[in-house]
Amino acid sequence: MSNFLLLLNLAARNLLRNPRRTLAVLLTVAMGTGSLFTFEGFNHGIMNQYRINTIHSRLGYGQLNTRGYRDKVHEKPWEHWIENPQPIVDGIRQIPGVTHVFPRLNFYSLLSNGAVTLSGRGQGINGVEEADFFHALNIVEGETLKDQPDGILLGQGLARSLNVKPGDRVTVLANTVHSSMNGADLTVVGIFHTGAKEFDDLVYRIPLTVAQTLLDTDRVESISLGLKHIDDWTPVATKLEGMHPELEAIPFAVLDKVYYQNAVDWLGSQFDVIRLIFLLIVVLGIFNTISTGILERKQEVGNLRANGESRGQILALFLTEGACLGILGSLTGVLIAFLLAHTVLSHGILMPPSPGLTRQFHVFVELTFRSGLITFLLGVVCAFLGTLLAAFKVTRLPIGEALRSV
Amino acid sequence: MSNTSLFVCRDLKFTYRLGKALFPALRGLSAEIPSGKITALAGPSGSGKSTLLHLLGLIEPVQSGNLLYGGQDFSGLSETQKNQFRRFDMGFIFQQFFLFDTLSALENVEYFLKNQHLSSKERLKRSEAALTAVGLKDHLLKKPNEMSGGQRQRVAIARALVKSPKVILADEPTASLDQKTGREVMELLKDLSQRGTTIIVASHDPMALSYADQIIHIQDGNIVSEVGGGA
Numbered sequence: 001m002s003n004f005l006l007l008l009n010l011a012a013r014n015l016l017r018n019p020r021r022t023l024a025v026l027l028t029v030a031m032g033t034g035s036l037f038t039f040e041g042f043n044h045g046i047m048n049q050y051r052i053n054t055i056h057s058r059l060g061y062g063q064l065n066t067r068g069y070r071d072k073v074h075e076k077p078w079e080h081w082i083e084n085p086q087p088i089v090d091g092i093r094q095i096p097g098v099t100h101v102f103p104r105l106n107f108y109s110l111l112s113n114g115a116v117t118l119s120g121r122g123q124g125i126n127g128v129e130e131a132d133f134f135h136a137l138n139i140v141e142g143e144t145l146k147d148q149p150d151g152i153l154l155g156q157g158l159a160r161s162l163n164v165k166p167g168d169r170v171t172v173l174a175n176t177v178h179s180s181m182n183g184a185d186l187t188v189v190g191i192f193h194t195g196a197k198e199f200d201d202l203v204y205r206i207p208l209t210v211a212q213t214l215l216d217t218d219r220v221e222s223i224s225l226g227l228k229h230i231d232d233w234t235p236v237a238t239k240l241e242g243m244h245p246e247l248e249a250i251p252f253a254v255l256d257k258v259y260y261q262n263a264v265d266w267l268g269s270q271f272d273v274i275r276l277i278f279l280l281i282v283v284l285g286i287f288n289t290i291s292t293g294i295l296e297r298k299q300e301v302g303n304l305r306a307n308g309e310s311r312g313q314i315l316a317l318f319l320t321e322g323a324c325l326g327i328l329g330s331l332t333g334v335l336i337a338f339l340l341a342h343t344v345l346s347h348g349i350l351m352p353p354s355p356g357l358t359r360q361f362h363v364f365v366e367l368t369f370r371s372g373l374i375t376f377l378l379g380v381v382c383a384f385l386g387t388l389l390a391a392f393k394v395t396r397l398p399i400g401e402a403l404r405s406v
Numbered sequence: 407m408s409n410t411s412l413f414v415c416r417d418l419k420f421t422y423r424l425g426k427a428l429f430p431a432l433r434g435l436s437a438e439i440p441s442g443k444i445t446a447l448a449g450p451s452g453s454g455k456s457t458l459l460h461l462l463g464l465i466e467p468v469q470s471g472n473l474l475y476g477g478q479d480f481s482g483l484s485e486t487q488k489n490q491f492r493r494f495d496m497g498f499i500f501q502q503f504f505l506f507d508t509l510s511a512l513e514n515v516e517y518f519l520k521n522q523h524l525s526s527k528e529r530l531k532r533s534e535a536a537l538t539a540v541g542l543k544d545h546l547l548k549k550p551n552e553m554s555g556g557q558r559q560r561v562a563i564a565r566a567l568v569k570s571p572k573v574i575l576a577d578e579p580t581a582s583l584d585q586k587t588g589r590e591v592m593e594l595l596k597d598l599s600q601r602g603t604t605i606i607v608a609s610h611d612p613m614a615l616s617y618a619d620q621i622i623h624i625q626d627g628n629i630v631s632e633v634g635g636g637a
Binding site for chain 2: 002003006007009010013014016017299300302303305306307308309310311313398399400403
């Protein structure tokens with residue numbers, strides 16, 4: 001047996017000297033890592049829900065604008081819109097990873113039902129293509145905007161303020177790019193509800209061709225993208241900017257910094273704090289339990305030292321015991337979390353509306369191999385640290401004092 | 407210093423400190439301990455015999471006076487040097503045995519060879535030989551809790567002698583044993599001394615003292631008499 005195996009053999013068997021205490025430490029580590037892993041999965045689930053909601057309700061995976069368009073407020077924004085968009089759109093469709101292309105126009109306007117006139121933000125969209133992708137845009141009445149030539153899809157708050165329902169007529173009034181007023185009479189086809197109140201109170205959607213006619217332009221403001229996978233964004237964006245240097249590709253996280261990125265950052269920071277608290281509790285729990293065991297072994301330490309073991313070798317023995325406990329406990333914790341996520345929590349956890357949203361949503365505990373590995377390693381490190389704290393002082397005891405201790 | 411003295415103590419003083427209280431254990435003790443013999447440190451509890459044993463075994467530091475081992479001054483050794491001496495030159499036997507309950511007799515002995523730079527095969531061979539030498543050939547795989555007190559002390563002796571140390575220091579090695587078993591243990595130590603190992607025993611057991619070639623009687627931290635002995 002090599003020296004390491006001798007050490008491992010003794011360390012592993014030392015754990016059996018007091019099974020109850022060993023079990024207590026194992027449970028401490030398992031509870032800590034299991035809770036941490038579940039919480040991390042829950043957090044990941046929330047982030048994913050936010051991301052899906054953001055991508056599939058409003059923005060897609062990202063969008064193209066003319067370079068610098070979003071950096072400042074323009075007096076005449078239409079002068080910076082994308083000219084002759086169709087060849088660009090056709091080119092984008094050929095890029096691997098791209099599943100949908102959504103040319104869009106955003107503009108401010110007035111909406112009137114004859115009795116009430118409100119301001120709103122219009123989006124000219126390709127209804128047929130967007131209906132397939134933006135499934136998180138919940139239609140609460142009527143149907144989504146597809147190929148209805150004079151259709152208008154209203155946000156729930158906006159529809160409520162205008163007191164209209166599907167089938168009612170609404171007039172949209174807007175300034176053309178030549179600064180003259182223009183109007184369009186449209187029929188409400190449906191009412192949507194994204195959950196983001198500010199968005200639902202302000203936004204409506206009409207066919208892109210209607211919007212272009214209304215504004216008297218053949219340009220589009222932006223081109224949003226649907227992708228096969230979120231990881232496709234970077235290569236697609238790089239390729240696009242190479243093909244069209246006059247355009248810049250902006251990911252959804254930047255487009256929706258206030259809602260998405262800030263929420264992600266906020267939750268991430270919160271998670272860091274909670275994780276730290278978890279880990280401290282685990283370290284202290286391990287320290288507390290292991291200390292008792294180590295203090296009872298002072299004479300054993302004295303004997304080992306008297307027979308030539310160095311302080312480092314004694315510490316290595318204790319740390320190996322701690323590492324064994326950490327590995328076993330962390331593995332147990334990670335497995336318990338995995339089982340919980342696939343049994344009791346498999347239908348998700350119903351959450352109340354989060355900040356900025358008005359509807360409940362289910363969060364699934366999404367466990368990844370990476371977070372499992374990190375949690376496992378953190379558990380091992382905690383057990384290691386707890387043991388180090390407990391063992392350090394005992395290994396520093398003078399040999400005589402250790403031998404005399406009771 | 408005589409030519410055969412392994413240890414020479416000159417005016418050794420040692421004081422235990424408990425908080426602000428000071429407890430002198432050795433008060434200027436001088437002695438010589440011969441090589442290859444059994445030397446017994448005798449005296450009542452608290453006389454200073456265990457303290458002297460601990461000083462000889464580098465368990466306690468030399469506070470005052472001189473302690474020479476084979477002519478080398480022990481005071482001022484670094485922790486690493488002390489470890490080296492304890493690891494290769496010395497073997498300790500304690501009254502409480504201090505065996506690992508979860509390891510077999512063979513594993514208990516083998517563990518103490520891990521610093522000797524030996525192959526695992528050689529370690530096992532030596533451990534078996536040491537246990538055979540103390541009469542435990544048929545108990546190699548037994549755990550300490552499956553053994554009698556005498557057998558456990560034999561494992562402890564095997565553990566000390568397996569390193570082939572120059573000195574074995576035994577602190578009350580017979581105190582936990584009955585008369586017959588204690589005698590067997592002392593016979594083992596006597597046998598080791600006859601093969602050249604220096605044995606130093608701290609004890610107040612008259613039977614154990616009867617095996618000593620030299621008995622140093624200590625009282626209140628000083629030598630009160632120093633006599634030769636014999637089994």
